[in-house]
Amino acid sequence: MSKTNIDEINRNIYDIKNKDEYDFKIKKGLTPEIIEEISKQKNDPDWMREFRLKALEVYNKLELPTWGPDLSELNMDEIATYVKPKSKLNDSWDDVPEDIKNTFDKLGIPEAEKTSLAGVGAQYDSEVVYHSIKEDLIKQGVIYTDMETAVREYPDLVKEHFMKCVPVYDHKFVALHGAVWSGGSFVYVPKGVKVDIPLQSYFRLNSPESGQFEHTLIIVDEGASLHFIEGCSAPKYNKVNLHAGCVELYVKDNSYLRYSTIENWSKNMLNLNTKKAIVGKNAQVDWVSGSFGSKISMLYPMSILNGEGAKTEFTGISFAGKGQNLDNGFKVVHNNINTSSVVNAKSISKNGGKCTYRSLVRINENAKNSKSSVSCESLMLDDFSISDTIPVNDIRTDEVEFSHEAKIGKIGDKTIFYLMSRGLSEEDAKAMIVRGFAYPISKELPVEYAVEMNNLINLELEGAIG
Amino acid sequence: MEKLKLNETPVRTSRNFNINNTKLDINFPEKITPFQNLKILNYSNKNYITEKIDKYNLVYGLNKILENQVKENSNKNIKIEIDSKINKDIVLDFEFNNENKTLIDNIEIIANENTKATVIIKYCTECDLEYYHNGIIRALAKENSNLNIIIVNFLNQKSNNFLSIENKCENNANLKYTIIDFGGKNSITNYFSDLTGNSSNNRLDTIYLGKENQFFDLNYIGELRGQKSNINIEVQGALKDESKKHFKGTIDFKKGCKKATGNENEACMLLSDKAKSLALPMLLCSEEEVEGNHSTSSGKVGEKELFYIMSRGFDKNSAIKLLVRANFNKILENIKNEELLEQIVNEINKRLD
Structure with missing residues (x-):
């Protein structure tokens, strides 16, 4: 009897490589001189140049994580941390160079902009090449x-928030990000x-042996709301690429933010990204995340429920x-009364792949009457893949309701049998x-992304019950 | 005083989560004299007890220094070999007192094929002095054996309790543990079961009950290797005052353990706003045809349940006692020895007063 065969993701669209053309590519490695050169290229104000140099000092002091996937193949001496594409920032797709525009066309970005987005940012290697926003939002x-x-036009707002939610000493790759960040989006x-239609930023890394370090800073002021979508992809090369972006979200009192991500990096990418939200009184942040790409991913979005x-x-x-x-995985810290968190995480491992769900729920002493509910499920599709669940639950007060449950397993024969008894073929079941x-x-994603996700999980079925 | 790193988890997670290990200042005993206050009940020649322990290295254990202390300086070695089906409980009753302040025990229990036995190991203290206990218990459940081990920790709250447990289950073996963990200023337990046998079965039920500044660190690991092997871990606890508990439970489905199942459930009742519960229930899986579940929960006693019981004429403390007892009851049903059960219930009541 043969077994269900579930295809891995069809990467044809994402693997399109453009010629490695750029205006400027910094030499590989990580030295104060390289940081100074990036800062010069980006025409940073003095405070930012100094910030970068201090972040490099922190990077050099911090150790690699002693847990999680093996990162020994990452050699910063082999990574170029800044690649300036052959394009300035444009507000019309017609002005974007043909090959870059073609890439985004194939990824469906301009089309989505026309039909379902209120604004778009498109980053190619280290710089944003296109940005737009609907007129009524500007008004x-x-x-x-x-x-x-x-950084240039809203210095006070940026200075007040930039890397305050995610300080550079959080971990080594945040410090790296602080030193070499480039590109990303700013939303206020x-x-x-209420921004009813989503904004989307798309990050494309084309250049081999390089890194992308975009910084996303979103401030949703009191009583406001926003849905922000982030997409990312890259073609596959033989040597590793690095993504160490940083997302900082300030969700002020009574406001709402939904942050959706479809991550589809190539399978030579080390995705060491950091995302954190500080949430105010009666405010809410929702994270929706689909993670399909990368060779190694270490990504644990975090909500700090302060209000x-x-x-x-x-x-x-x-x-x-x-x-x-x-x-x-996911991290949440409850720091105030009546706070609540709900986690629903799933994973599928196939063809020798390894999925780990790693998390933290911390309910602090002052977070009386808080609630937290965590559910994680893992599906194993063959006997040589790996699936681990490593959740930490840290409860520091009594007036809480906390529950965590997890399960792991394969597709049940009984369930298949039941569906087949209702007339479905085994494949359809x-x-x-x-x-x-x-x-x-998928039901939490905008419809076009849900369709994309369903396409990504494409089934190819054959034979009888495995 | 020496600071030791104890009870490392099989897989590390972020250092900031403070759960990969436990660091403790330990006062090692200066002089180790023979431990005299041990009563052994209900053994016969068929199930002989010797002091000769085979050489071994623990797979996990609490810490190498503590392991070596047992291997090199134990003051009580006990080997129990079960050769038949025994109806009466074999009881090892260790009681600390002024003359016996330090116990470093090395216990090996072997249940031979087709045998059945219950072994009760009890640690208690006569007076309110500072005692030191560091022990290793190793159990081997051979084919078709049925071994039931009950460990009761009634040490006082000035003492340190260190215990490493290591088990191996062969085909169709059935190994059941019940741990009543009440005592010790620090009570640190490492439990490892290797389920190599097909259709082997291990059940571990634990009750802990913390008060004042007590600290419990429980690191339970089950590795499933045999086909259709099964492990069930059930932990019920309650924390009063400023007591603290770390629970680390790992069920590891190793390649080849087809149709294995593993379940762990940990529930902690917080009876004070200063009590702290930290839990890491891990599922590790390298095999497809398995079923693994874990769940943990923490919270205070339900207001509605309290109100209901109090409306029947109970005061608040009695109502809380009843609810804690209700949570513990399923595990207490494992204790068939009535005298021991009564002692445990009395101890629960005393601790909840």
Whole structure:
């Protein structure tokens, strides 16, 4: 009897390589001189140049993590941390160089912009090459721009928030990010403004043996709301590429932010990304995350519930195929009364891939009457893949309701039998089970991304029950 | 005083989560004299007890220094070999007192094929002095054996309790542990079961009950290797005052353990706003055809349940006692020895007063 065969993700679109053309590529390695040169190229103000140099000092002092996937193949002497594409920042796709525009066309970005987005940012290697926002949002005072423009034009706002939510000493790769960051998006939604249609930033890394270090800073002011979507991909090369981005979210009192990510980096990418949100009184941040790409991923978005009644939800799925080690999860710290968190994490391991769910729920002494509910499920699709669940639950007060549950297993023969007894073929039954497994995540995505995700989990079925 | 790093988890996670290990200042005993206050009940020639322990190295254990202390300086070695089906409980009753302040015990229990036995190991203290206990218990459950081990820790709250447990289960062996963990200023336990046998089965039920500044660190590891092997870990606890508990539970499905199942459930009742519960329930899986589940929960006693019981005429403390007892009851049913059960219930009541 043969077994269900679930295809790995079809990467044809994502693997399109453009010629490695650039305006400037910094030499490989990580020295104060290289940092100075990046700063010069980016025309940084003095405070930012000094910030970068201090971050490099912190990077040199911190150790690599003593846990998680093996990062020994990462050699910063072999990575170029800044690649300036052959394009300035444009507000019309017509002005973007043909090969770069073609790449984003194939990824469907301009089309999505026309139909379902209120603003788009597109980054190619280390710089944003296209940025747009709908006129009516500008009139309401919404700012959506690339990070460099924000540093120049909104220095006070940036200085007040930049790497304050994620300080450079958090871990080694945050310090690296602080030293070499380039590109990314800045969003400010003023008090009371509801942005009904999502904004999206897409990050594309084309250059081999390089890194992408975009910085996303979003401030949703009191009573405002926003849905922000982040996408990322890269073609595959033989040597490792590095992504060490940083996302800082400030969700002020009574506001709402949904942050959705479809991560589809190539399988030579080390994705060592950091995302954190500080959530105010009665505010809410929801994370929706689909993680499909990367050779190694270490990604644990974090919500810090500082305000009374603050809420967070995390809904995420990871799909690890051959050669992939996806160590993902979520962290939440409850710091005030009546706060709540809900976590729903799923993973699928196939063809020797490894998925790890790693998490922290901490309910501090002052977070009385808080609630937290965590659920994680793992599906193993063969007997040489690996799936681990490593959650830490740190409860420091009594007036809480906390529960955590996890399960691990294969597609049940009984479930297949049941569906087949209702007239479905075995293939259709298995397809339905896997799609059903992923449904709680895909239903949280905008419809076009849900379709993309379903395409990513493409089923190819054959034979009888395995 | 020496600072030791104890009870490392099989897989590390972020250092900031403070759970990969436990660091403790330990006062090692200066002089180790023979431990005299041990009563052994209900053994016969068929199930002989000797002081000769085979050489071994623990796979996990609490810490190498503590392991070596037992191997080189134990003051009580006991080897129990079960050769038949025994109906009466074999009891090892260790009681610390002024003359016996230090116990470093090395216990080996072998249940031969087709045998059945219950072994009760009890540690208690006569008076309120500072005692030191460091022990190793190793159990081998051979084919078709049925071994039931009950460990009771009634040490006082000035003492240190260090215990490393290591088990191996062969085909169709059934190994059951019940751990009643009440005593010790620090009570640190490492438990490892290697389920190599097909259809082998290990059940571990633990109750802990902390008060004042007590600290419990429980590191339970089950590795499933045999086909259709099964492990069930059930931990029920309650924490009063400023007591603290770390629970680390790992169920590891190794390649080849087809159709194995593993379940762990840890529930902690917080009876004070200063009590702290830290838990890391891990599932590690390298095999497809398995079923693994874990769940943990923490919280205070339910207001509705309290109100219901109090409306029947109970005061608040009695109502809390009842609810804690209700949570513990399923595990207490494992204790068939009535005298021991009564002692445990009395101890629960005393600790909850």
